[in-house]
Amino acid sequence: QNECSELSCGSEEPLIRFPFQLLQGMKDACDSPGLCVYCSENKETMLVHPTVKLRVTNIDYRSQLTYLEDPENCLPKKFLNLYNFTIPPYELYSSHGLVRYNNLNFFDCSLLGLTHLRNSDQLNSGSQDMIYCPTYVSNSDESILELDLTSCTKMFNIISQASASDLRTNRLNLRWSKPSCSECEAKGNRCKWKKNSKTDIECVDCSAKPRKIHIPRSVLFTAAGSVFLGLAVIAVFKIDRHFRKKEEDQARVDKFLEDYRADKPARFTYADIKRITGGFKEKLGEGAHGAVFRGKLSNEILVAVKILNNTEGDGKDFINEVGIMGKIHHINVVRLLGFCAEGLHRALVYNLFPNGSLQSFIFPPDDKDHFLGWEKLQHIALGIAKGIEYLHQGCDRPIIHFDINPHNVLLDDNFTPKISDFGLAKLCSRNPSLVSMTAARGTLGYIAPEVFSRNFGNVSYKSDIYSYGMLLLEMVGGRKNVDISSAQDFHVLYPDWIHNLVDGDIHVHVEDEDEVKIAKKLAIVGLWCIQWQPVNRPSIKSVLQMLETAEENQLTVPPNPFHSTTSTATGRLTSTRPPMALEAIQE
Numbered sequence: 264q265n266e267c268s269e270l271s272c273g274s275e276e277p278l279i280r281f282p283f284q285l286l287q288g289m290k291d292a293c294d295s296p297g298l299c300v301y302c303s304e305n306k307e308t309m310l311v312h313p314t315v316k317l318r319v320t321n322i323d324y325r326s327q328l329t330y331l332e333d334p335e336n337c338l339p340k341k342f343l344n345l346y347n348f349t350i351p352p353y354e355l356y357s358s359h360g361l362v363r364y365n366n367l368n369f370f371d372c373s374l375l376g377l378t379h380l381r382n383s384d385q386l387n388s389g390s391q392d393m394i395y396c397p398t399y400v401s402n403s404d405e406s407i408l409e410l411d412l413t414s415c416t417k418m419f420n421i422i423s424q425a426s427a428s429d430l431r432t433n434r435l436n437l438r439w440s441k442p443s444c445s446e447c448e449a450k451g452n453r454c455k456w457k458k459n460s461k462t463d464i465e466c467v468d469c470s471a472k473p474r475k476i477h478i479p480r481s482v483l484f485t486a487a488g489s490v491f492l493g494l495a496v497i498a499v500f501k502i503d504r505h506f507r508k509k510e511e512d513q514a515r516v517d518k519f520l521e522d523y524r525a526d527k528p529a530r531f532t533y534a535d536i537k538r539i540t541g542g543f544k545e546k547l548g549e550g551a552h553g554a555v556f557r558g559k560l561s562n563e564i565l566v567a568v569k570i571l572n573n574t575e576g577d578g579k580d581f582i583n584e585v586g587i588m589g590k591i592h593h594i595n596v597v598r599l600l601g602f603c604a605e606g607l608h609r610a611l612v613y614n615l616f617p618n619g620s621l622q623s624f625i626f627p628p629d630d631k632d633h634f635l636g637w638e639k640l641q642h643i644a645l646g647i648a649k650g651i652e653y654l655h656q657g658c659d660r661p662i663i664h665f666d667i668n669p670h671n672v673l674l675d676d677n678f679t680p681k682i683s684d685f686g687l688a689k690l691c692s693r694n695p696s697l698v699s700m701t702a703a704r705g706t707l708g709y710i711a712p713e714v715f716s717r718n719f720g721n722v723s724y725k726s727d728i729y730s731y732g733m734l735l736l737e738m739v740g741g742r743k744n745v746d747i748s749s750a751q752d753f754h755v756l757y758p759d760w761i762h763n764l765v766d767g768d769i770h771v772h773v774e775d776e777d778e779v780k781i782a783k784k785l786a787i788v789g790l791w792c793i794q795w796q797p798v799n800r801p802s803i804k805s806v807l808q809m810l811e812t813a814e815e816n817q818l819t820v821p822p823n824p825f826h827s828t829t830s831t832a833t834g835r836l837t838s839t840r841p842p843m844a845l846e847a848i849q850e
């Protein structure tokens with residue numbers, strides 16, 4: 264209890280403050296005996312006393328007086344108990360305010376049989392029920408005869424400051440001597456015990472502190488109203504923000520769809536990219552240029568988001584380049600849906616192809632559980648060739664891919680191939696110390712000799728034809744065209760085996776004649792594409808013609824490129840013929 268606050272058991276009950284302590288119940292620990300009170304069930308203030316139940320009717324803090332009464336209206340009887348158990352800080356105090364010693368006689372009137380004994384005091388202040396309360400008290404100077412106590416037995420007499428009339432009228436006034444706070448209270452202040460002491464007190468100025476926490480109802484209603492209003496405002500604000508965010512998101516989706524229809528790649532913020540990928544939750548894979556994550560633009564549009572690393576140049580170049588890439592639309596080329604260029608963050612957003620890359624579908628024909636079948640392979644080979652043709656000749660600005668390989672061919676639900684990763688060489692710097700697996704793969708398996716070494720001629724569209732040829736042969740053979748474990752002997756793994764195939768010594772598992780034809784055709788076209796001399800390789804148009812129209816027996820088998828060259832002891836190959844002039848294209 265704060266020394267400056269006051270408590271009470273009810274609105275009509277005395278206020279409780281220092282030195283009184285309001286306990287929760289009569290059995291609670293009392294710090295200052297005699298000065299503890301509790302609230303009864305019917306909200307009366309009761310003094311905590313070990314033997315007697317007395318009600319506190321008033322407390323006069325200045326005069327240090329406690330006014331008590333017996334709730335059972337038999338104070339003379341209780342007084343004997345009280346008298347035997349003196350209450351420490353108290354002394355009895357007469358209601359007349361006079362400290363006077365009285366000689367009190369106590370009578371047992373239980374045998375009297377009188378039900379209504381009357382005396383002068385009782386006549387003035389009510390009657391004592393002698394059946395219920397048969398102990399009678401009188402002052403020694405009062406006449407027994409007058410009081411008609413002749414039938415009662417005198418028990419004992421005591422000298423006390425209490426007056427007989429007070430006791431008979433159910434009044435008991437006690438004065439506490441310690442602690443004395445009257446001086447302090449007279450100044451309008453309050454007392455409290457000094458720290459760790461129950462004898463010394465200090466005076467506290469409570470003028471700055473509220474004496475009683477009394478909150479008027481109107482204030483309570485206003486406060487509750489304000490809280491309610493505050494909550495309502497917050498709720499409205501949140502709902503508004505929610506809908507505004509939804510509107511913004513919808514506006515973004517609309518903008519994206521507008522761009523989508525206008526064949527323009529949409530620009531996303533990095534926060535969009537995070538949201539689209541669900542915080543980069545599902546990684547689809549990682550290539551030389553960065554990691555790819557699964558994402559969702561809307562319920563219908565699933566995307567793959569490539570987060571680029573090693574980006575170079577300012578955002579402007581990137582955006583220009585992306586703008587050009589965004590105009591590339593072909594059924595066999597992965598479509599760039601959007602991009603992000605924010606600070607150092609660069610990302611590309613593509614359609615998602617849940618089947619992943621062609622690499623995971625290349626299996627030997629005799630692996631019946633996994634092999635796709637010759638028809639499907641032919642369909643894929645044709646699609647890739649069409650995609651290359653579009654890149655080479657069909658779009659505004661001819662594009663050489665430089666990295667055609669099964670990892671960069673994605674397959675949609677119908678196994679329609681989609682060439683991916685075009686244009687990335689322009690967007691990303693290849694850090695030589697970070698040569699990726701893809702770069703290594705390309706170098707070992709798919710990169711044309713002239714890209715590898717200019718001794719073989721100028722880099723041109725024919726470099727992509729070489730890579731395509733290697734990809735075709737890998738599809739036919741169902742195995743890697745390079746033994747990475749013995750990189751020194753790379754390139755020599757395929758052609759002999761393939762030549763055996765086209766010469767009739769078929770090692771490939773085929774079900775019927777038509778399938779043999781497809782396998783042979785793909786192999787012959789592949790062999791043409793991997794000719795050492797770029798000029799000896801067919802253009803992509805010729806490749807398409809061969810694949811689409813020609814019968815396999817109309818196709819001449821090209822010379823084995825690995826036999827028309829001299830091979831060094833290390834397996835590295837050099838051309839015997841001088842490179843022929845081709846249109847040179849800068850990488």
Ligand SMILES: Nc1ncnc2c1ncn2[C@@H]1O[C@H](COP(=O)(O)OP(=O)(O)OP(=O)(O)O)[C@@H](O)[C@H]1O
Nearest residue numbers: 547548549550551552555567614615616620670701
């Ligand atoms: N649009 C896409 N849909 C589904 N999966 C994709 C998509 N793009 C890439 N992937 C998957 O993410 C992985 C990494 O792709 P990424 O193109 O970065 O690497 P890569 O082609 O293997 O190597 P590099 O980038 O060096 O050419 C691939 O295994 C591919 O299967």
